[in-house]
Amino acid sequence: MTTTTKPAAPTTAKTASTDFFEVGADIKDAKAPAGAIEQKWSKRKFEAKLVNPSNRRKLTVIIVGTGLAGGAAAASLGEAGYNVLNFCYQDSPRRAHSIAAQGGINAAKNYRNDNDSTFRLFYDTVKGGDYRARETNVYRLAEVSANIIDQCVAQGVPFAREYGGLLDNRSFGGVQVQRTFYARGQTGQQLLIGAYQALERQVAAGTVKMHTRHEMLEIIIVDGRARGIITRDMVTGAIETHFADAVVLATGGYGNVFFLSTNAMGCNVTANWRAHRKGAYFGNPCYTQIHPTCIPVHGETQSKLTLMSESLRNDGRIWVPKNAADCEKDPRQIAEADRDYYLERIYPAFGNLVPRDIASRQAKNMCDEGRGVGPAVKEFDENGNERFVRRGVYLDFAEAIGRLTKEGVASRYGNLFDMYAQITGEDPYETPMRIYPAVHYTMGGLWVDYDLSSNVPGLYVTGEANFSDHGANRLGASALMQGLADGYFVLPNTINDYLAGASALPKVDASHPAAVEALDSVKDRIAKLLAVNGNRTVDSFHKELGNIMWEYCGMYRTEAGLIKAIGLIQKLRESFWKDVKVSGVNEDFNQTLERAGRVVDFMELGELMCVDALHRRESCGGHFRAESQTEDGEALRHDDEYAYVAAWEYTGTAQAPILHKEPLEYEFIELKQRSYK
């Protein structure tokens, strides 16, 4: 399948970054047609093979996940007449974590007459992604963005409106136009409920069969093609086999590899990782978005972090005390002259609205300098020594309240202020909020081509689960856009090209050796987990993994740190299989067992993320390598060496993975060093 061009890793201790992987053949997206960028999507849609409406009901598509990308795709393919099997681990499709997105959704409508266009949205997204995204996919995303707003309005999504009855817009980080549509601070919820209602309409119509409280634990590959999945019924423990003509993974991101993140507790990488183990390439796993405006950690029992919408940066001003001696003071007692509005100082053009990666890194820098605020929290330095550091910066609305009145601020951000007050017990109208960056989104994911097909025929990947559109950093309000673009407009117009030939494939059933092997491997793994019966909880392993990832593969990455992390993760994995305690049995509602299986996959993924971060010896977007920075401490790319997508091929647990490079060709946008000054 691949040719290896480098010798196998030496048997002695691994010290150089190249010891940790091998290099395979380059890959290329073969689906985007040649020609002008404005013509590509129309041309592709025209060239794709079609399925006759009366034949569609004979074709089955499995969709795993019911968020914006999965729910929208299931509804749309159901409407088209396909037979859809849809799965989610929650008790209802309406709970998928898209629901928690707050700020908004971008679309190139140019309703503000401020010079927005499809090309500008395309340009901003490529630039925001630090020139590590595929041009063709991003242009298409910008192209269909306007249709998404039309579709959602038709479904009854109650976007914010002005008194004239037309839609309102706000601006978001990293751009200079107002193109973000929103529904107070609950845009994700309203968009997801729109998709959920469209989905339930299809459930009622009989085109979609919904399986809630089901977790996908394995994929079935027959003759090199994705033909089904193995699931566990989370109520009864039944291990089930489901077959289809194509499988779509819309399973979201893997931020929970860090244990603490803004993801929901159940978000996991298992579906994607199982597909990766069976041959699907993992693209850019190290690209992680650390969101700058989250509520700081309160203590060691913290189970998750809560994001405060980036839209707060429109009116809130971020600062820390100029003098470390002031950090313990009541912020209201610190004179204006003694405050450092550091983003406004360093980036006068964009100020508080710089992209997320930059805002996060600067907050870390301020705290590392000893100018952080709030309670000092325990952490470990690179030598494993305990230290206490204040991890917080102020997000201050005093000026905005003076300008807009308290009511004015409440009308824009009321629910966010209430949420902050509820969690921290402090009143943000009276005293500045404290914020700190937290893991929020993963730009990496399974590698897909222009059609959103992975390298495994019949396996499609949509939304956050794929790697495709955001490069090394995602701009605010673009995740909702991508999820719905993939689900409503892209996948339903590309998967037909594959399905048109799928009816000619031989039928498979539960007796097929590939199905039997997949089923047995799931049962074996569960039995193994239950049999360890050690003395450490699943969460204790997950937290330890999270600490390793945050320290060495978080906002600041070094060669030595990443090599160390890989060793620590390998040790942790060995310890897990000796010491973990998974209570109960399989044939029950067993939440410990669910978590244990996910942590196993997170540990393997964590190692691959470190290998990817190690191999990419440049800084770009959310990936900051300390060895590669400008004199001002900004991310320094090396386009001559690293202008490619890193697509990793699995070779075995703790074995060196194979790197396939997809060179990124910039035909329509000139590569530049990003500047927001």
Add this chain to the structure above:
Amino acid sequence: MVTYQVQDVSPDMSFLEMLDLLNEDLTIKGEEPVAFDHDCREGICGMCGVVINGTAHGRGESPVPTTTCQLHMRSFEDGATIDVEPWRAGPFPVIKDLAVDRSAFDRIIQAGGFISANTGAAPEAHAAPVGKLQADRAFDAATCIGCGACVAACPNSSAMLFTAAKITHLAMLPQGQPERYSRIKTMIAVHDEEGFGGCTNIGECAEVCPKQIPFDTISQLNRDLIASLFKKDGK
């Protein structure tokens, strides 16, 4: 009822983090952890929900309505004994410990809680302006998270607030008009079939609702239901 002792609870911990702490302890002791549903832990997915000291979501004295996951231990006194129960309602059978089956809500939505607009068939978004007040009212109703607290709090186990929220959301918008008087009949029919009780205007539902769905959405539902009896387009 089982009584557990939980040590080292900090005031900043959320209620669910306290349950996590209990479960870590039970696991180490070789006992079965307590099963409970939860996911986003930021008050928006609607997956969590238990009755705490007799109140759905356990808001107690706190002035801000909240989901269980957004309740913090600073709301309780040190050393207090807290009663925790699952939602109790016939249409929400208990799965295990504190987890219940709320799939009846999905079936109410399947019965008409949508606007039939196929993907790709939408007109330009500005084709139908919506007055701001109308849009705001639709939004207030649309914020329902489907947690089921309204049912758990209602002495009749009625899901009328849940159903009324969807009816009102869609009835306020021009896009929702064509199916306005047919959806209400089919949704109410499924509501009743699932075993939810009738509404007798007690108002407990709106009191415990973490999203403050207005109680008058039920008046909107009743008005539309009566109006639907005189409409030919209603089935």
